Amino acid sequence: MASKPSIPQGTRDFSPAEVSKRQYIIQAIKANFEKFGFQPIETPSFENSDTLMGKYGEEGDRLIFKILNSGNFFFNKNKIELPESLEALQTNSAETISLEQRIELNKFTGRISEKALRYDLTVPFARYVVQHQNEIEFPFKRYQIQPVWRADRPQKGRYREFFQCDADVVGSKSLWQEVELVQLYDTVFTSLGLEGVTIKINNRKILSGIAEVIGASDKLIDFTVALDKLDKIGEDGVKKEMIEKGISEEALVKVQPLFSFSGTFADKINQLSELLSSSEEGMKGVEELKFICDNVADLGLSTAVLDLDVTLARGLNYYTGAIFEVAAPKTVSIGSIGGGGRYDDLTGIFGLKNMSGVGISFGLDRIYLVLEELNLFPETVAATSKAIFLNFGDKEALYASKAIQKLRQENIKVELYPDNVKVGKQFQYADKRLIPFAVITGDQEIASNTYALKNLVTGEQVSVDFEGLKNALLD
Amino acid sequence: MASKPSIPQGTRDFSPAEVSKRQYIIQAIKANFEKFGFQPIETPSFENSDTLMGKYGEEGDRLIFKILNSGNFFFNKNKIELPESLEALQTNSAETISLEQRIELNKFTGRISEKALRYDLTVPFARYVVQHQNEIEFPFKRYQIQPVWRADRPQKGRYREFFQCDADVVGSKSLWQEVELVQLYDTVFTSLGLEGVTIKINNRKILSGIAEVIGASDKLIDFTVALDKLDKIGEDGVKKEMIEKGISEEALVKVQPLFSFSGTFADKINQLSELLSSSEEGMKGVEELKFICDNVADLGLSTAVLDLDVTLARGLNYYTGAIFEVAAPKTVSIGSIGGGGRYDDLTGIFGLKNMSGVGISFGLDRIYLVLEELNLFPETVAATSKAIFLNFGDKEALYASKAIQKLRQENIKVELYPDNVKVGKQFQYADKRLIPFAVITGDQEIASNTYALKNLVTGEQVSVDFEGLKNALLD
Numbered sequence: 001m002a003s004k005p006s007i008p009q010g011t012r013d014f015s016p017a018e019v020s021k022r023q024y025i026i027q028a029i030k031a032n033f034e035k036f037g038f039q040p041i042e043t044p045s046f047e048n049s050d051t052l053m054g055k056y057g058e059e060g061d062r063l064i065f066k067i068l069n070s071g072n073f074f075f076n077k078n079k080i081e082l083p084e085s086l087e088a089l090q091t092n093s094a095e096t097i098s099l100e101q102r103i104e105l106n107k108f109t110g111r112i113s114e115k116a117l118r119y120d121l122t123v124p125f126a127r128y129v130v131q132h133q134n135e136i137e138f139p140f141k142r143y144q145i146q147p148v149w150r151a152d153r154p155q156k157g158r159y160r161e162f163f164q165c166d167a168d169v170v171g172s173k174s175l176w177q178e179v180e181l182v183q184l185y186d187t188v189f190t191s192l193g194l195e196g197v198t199i200k201i202n203n204r205k206i207l208s209g210i211a212e213v214i215g216a217s218d219k220l221i222d223f224t225v226a227l228d229k230l231d232k233i234g235e236d237g238v239k240k241e242m243i244e245k246g247i248s249e250e251a252l253v254k255v256q257p258l259f260s261f262s263g264t265f266a267d268k269i270n271q272l273s274e275l276l277s278s279s280e281e282g283m284k285g286v287e288e289l290k291f292i293c294d295n296v297a298d299l300g301l302s303t304a305v306l307d308l309d310v311t312l313a314r315g316l317n318y319y320t321g322a323i324f325e326v327a328a329p330k331t332v333s334i335g336s337i338g339g340g341g342r343y344d345d346l347t348g349i350f351g352l353k354n355m356s357g358v359g360i361s362f363g364l365d366r367i368y369l370v371l372e373e374l375n376l377f378p379e380t381v382a383a384t385s386k387a388i389f390l391n392f393g394d395k396e397a398l399y400a401s402k403a404i405q406k407l408r409q410e411n412i413k414v415e416l417y418p419d420n421v422k423v424g425k426q427f428q429y430a431d432k433r434l435i436p437f438a439v440i441t442g443d444q445e446i447a448s449n450t451y452a453l454k455n456l457v458t459g460e461q462v463s464v465d466f467e468g469l470k471n472a473l474l475d
Numbered sequence: 476m477a478s479k480p481s482i483p484q485g486t487r488d489f490s491p492a493e494v495s496k497r498q499y500i501i502q503a504i505k506a507n508f509e510k511f512g513f514q515p516i517e518t519p520s521f522e523n524s525d526t527l528m529g530k531y532g533e534e535g536d537r538l539i540f541k542i543l544n545s546g547n548f549f550f551n552k553n554k555i556e557l558p559e560s561l562e563a564l565q566t567n568s569a570e571t572i573s574l575e576q577r578i579e580l581n582k583f584t585g586r587i588s589e590k591a592l593r594y595d596l597t598v599p600f601a602r603y604v605v606q607h608q609n610e611i612e613f614p615f616k617r618y619q620i621q622p623v624w625r626a627d628r629p630q631k632g633r634y635r636e637f638f639q640c641d642a643d644v645v646g647s648k649s650l651w652q653e654v655e656l657v658q659l660y661d662t663v664f665t666s667l668g669l670e671g672v673t674i675k676i677n678n679r680k681i682l683s684g685i686a687e688v689i690g691a692s693d694k695l696i697d698f699t700v701a702l703d704k705l706d707k708i709g710e711d712g713v714k715k716e717m718i719e720k721g722i723s724e725e726a727l728v729k730v731q732p733l734f735s736f737s738g739t740f741a742d743k744i745n746q747l748s749e750l751l752s753s754s755e756e757g758m759k760g761v762e763e764l765k766f767i768c769d770n771v772a773d774l775g776l777s778t779a780v781l782d783l784d785v786t787l788a789r790g791l792n793y794y795t796g797a798i799f800e801v802a803a804p805k806t807v808s809i810g811s812i813g814g815g816g817r818y819d820d821l822t823g824i825f826g827l828k829n830m831s832g833v834g835i836s837f838g839l840d841r842i843y844l845v846l847e848e849l850n851l852f853p854e855t856v857a858a859t860s861k862a863i864f865l866n867f868g869d870k871e872a873l874y875a876s877k878a879i880q881k882l883r884q885e886n887i888k889v890e891l892y893p894d895n896v897k898v899g900k901q902f903q904y905a906d907k908r909l910i911p912f913a914v915i916t917g918d919q920e921i922a923s924n925t926y927a928l929k930n931l932v933t934g935e936q937v938s939v940d941f942e943g944l945k946n947a948l949l950d
Binding site for chain 1: 479480481482483486487488489490491494495497498506509510511512513514515516517518519520521522523526537538540541542543545584587588589590592602603605606607610612614616617622624626636644647648649651652654655658662766770773774775825826858859860863866869872873876877880883886887888889890891893894904907908
């Protein structure tokens with residue numbers, strides 16, 4: 001291979017410093033998931049194609065990475081009939097191919113690729129719950145931190161391989177779960193030193209209720225898509241879009257309160273109650289919101305703020321109750337760093353009915369960027385050795401190795417420079433690796449059973465015995 | 476979907492108990508890798524096909540999982556010419572297809588799948604080193620713990636997705652690395668409580684030397700493959716196979732010492748020195764072995780045993796110096812639980828010459844089986860909550876939640892049963908989840924600001940204040 005090797009578009013190598021920082025975040029998430037009673041599961045990287053296909057809409061199907069059947073896929077088991085379309089492709093371009101030919105080709109793709117890479121963690125979780133339902137105690141609180149793959153066009157901050165960190169409870173409709181998930185967000189971000197995040201909350205039933213009271217239940221999606229843009233295009237813009245979508249002027253008058261929706265949480269609840277008094281579903285949503293927010297307020301949050309945001313509509317096709325989204329502190333301009341909600345029929349797609357689920361997800365890549373920008377990673381996060389023993393030959397290396405062995409037994413990270421090369425080169429190596437101490441073991445040290453310990457930051461050097469060495473490196 | 480969902484052959488779901496046990500092993504490996512100065516990297520799950528293809532032999536190429544180009548792969552960029560063989564496949568069976576057709580089909584496969592799943596961690600590591608050579612300080616001590624995928628026929632203990640745990644040093648020929656890798660094996664297995672593993676060591680140069688002195692350098696592979704079977708087919712069987720492979724009777728006389736190779740390490744080294752005195756390469760191997768084993772002996776191992784095994788030939792095509800393999804204690808019958816060695820030209824395949832590497836790998840799945848069989852997993856390994864607060868209604872749940880919040884701040888894992896259902900059902904849930912304590916908060920407890928703490932193992936129940944509760948759950 002002549003040219004320098006590379007990796008596929010949209011994928012990443014992670015250097016030691018990057019892995020350590022990512023692990024630091026994952027560890028904080030994981031520790032708090034477990035503290036809140038969630039248990040880990042892991043599912044295979046690839047699933048049977050029919051487990052995934054059709055679960056994420058047409059766009060999703062297109063973005064799922066498909067794996068070629070192994071062996072020579074043309075020979076597998078039964079002979080595979082080639083679609084006639086293949087012939088047509090020899091003469092036609094992609095644009096002129098017919099819908100029928102396209103369908104036939106998709107079927108052909110399905111036959112030569114029976115497995116596909118995980119697209120998210122939710123569908124595999126639903127599959128897991130149904131497959132293992134007899135081994136699981138419900139309510140089942142599970143967390144899962146694994147990579148997923150999407151054949152999206154790569155762009156800044158969007159990758160084809162990325163980690164998802166999900167915690168979900170399945171098998172309970174209790175709103176205490178929502179209360180705890182808000183606390184969980186607060187606890188994780190507080191433990192990462194990321195103070196002042198905003199946990200936005202809404203409820204699908206409130207959005208449905210609004211659409212109902214303005215007589216636009218059939219336009220729920222259009223209505224919420226427009227409302228969601230309030231921040232960006234302002235009140236006039238939103239109204240214009242709603243009218244374009246066929247929502248009446250009269251309806252707009254009714255939802256006027258939403259455009260000046262402000263005040264304390266209680267104020268907001270009062271306004272919503274007034275607006276939605278004629279909608280049973282809407283009032284149910286208000287009641288749920290009130291329960292969650294009252295209890296969260298009573299328990300108190302450490303550093304996060306809970307904010308009722310009636311424009312929040314994320315994953316509307318999916319969620320049936322609470323909707324969550326977490327925004328980083330205002331000083332950092334970045335999209336949401338977490339999100340989630342309740343879905344009343346998580347496992348129905350695999351034939352297990354009446355399993356309500358609620359869950360939240362943490363956006364690892366974005367949290368990483370936020371911590372980096374706010375300089376919140378602890379200095380000690382990197383897996384660097386505390387000291388390097390310089391190498392002056394085999395006799396000295398053996399003397400050093402004996403100390404190294406004893407230090408490691410004390411859980412101190414130390415290493416031996418492997419080669420007896422010029423001392424300047426060894427110091428340079430220690431410097432570039434950001435190792436804070438060097439230990440010198442020459443004839444004099446061996447004779448006196450001591451160690452010359454050099455602080456590579458200050459340049460200070462002291463002669464110590466093993467106890468002194470250990471104590472200096474323990475910190 | 477009517478039928479119960481399933482996962483692809485050779486893949487696995489991991490339950491909470493299994494994930495916790497796997498994480499326990501990974502954590503021990505990781506902590507010791509870092510203690511020995513190794514730094515983590517991560518590479519993408521899929522690489523460009525040409526990074527992987529041709530690196531693992533013909534068999535390996537066949538076992539690499541290939542990913543279909545995304546989008547509709549037939550339309551991508553340029554029209555893809557279908558091989559004529561496709562036509563032939565309509566009428567021929569796999570057996571009757573010609574070599575030319577097979578090659579043409581392989582090329583076609585290459586065009587429709589430009590990416591492939593990682594087959595091991597070594598080739599991606601070599602690719603990483605070459606690609607990032609200007610950012611890396613050499614010698615580079617890296618570890619990597621990630622899944623790999625192989626389209627092998629699944630069977631007991633052989634999976635299509637499994638984790639590799641590798642530590643390698645690249646850019647130093649120092650034998651102190653080999654010394655440290657032996658210590659690393661000892662340290663990891665000791666920390667897992669797995670005492671008495673045997674670390675077998677050999678050297679490729681010794682095998683080459685033997686083949687040289689018996690005049691069978693051209694039959695090195697045949698010779699070592701036969702010698703490797705000594706345990707299974709005995710001395711006579713090995714000799715018979717060697718003769719069949721064209722090794723002379725005269726040569727067999729010369730290698731006779733190998734069949735009764737025993738005694739102390741020094742004895743073995745003496746026998747080898749005698750046998751190999753006429754081979755420069757062989758004597759180099761003896762010298763390397765002696766250096767490693769002398770220094771390991773001088774430093775001492777905690778619980779493992781280092782054993783010189785001249786029949787050890789694993790990865791012969793690959794290794795150029797030391798060869799390692801770790802066997803579980805004799806009471807457990809299982810294959811090797813670790814292996815590794817030195818390869819003098821790790822990165823040459825990607826154009827960076829003269830980079831010697833040496834590394835070892837831990838077999839996660841087999842270590843798991845061994846710890847399970849010897850009952851060595853600590854009882855506390857599972858991520859189970861320490862206590863569950865029973866749910867008697869919203870007022871009680873709020874009172875409980877306040878205690879839960881404070882306990883979590885003390886890093887105690889506790890949870891609230893989410894629903895106000897029959898208490899028997901809640902106890903049953905705690906029982907099946909193996910949660911050791913239940914906390915009851917009724918009117919009486921709320922009134923007296925106390926908690927009824929029930930030990931679910933002994934059945935004993937006490938009334939405690941918050942401090943008492945915390946102390947009971949702390950340990």
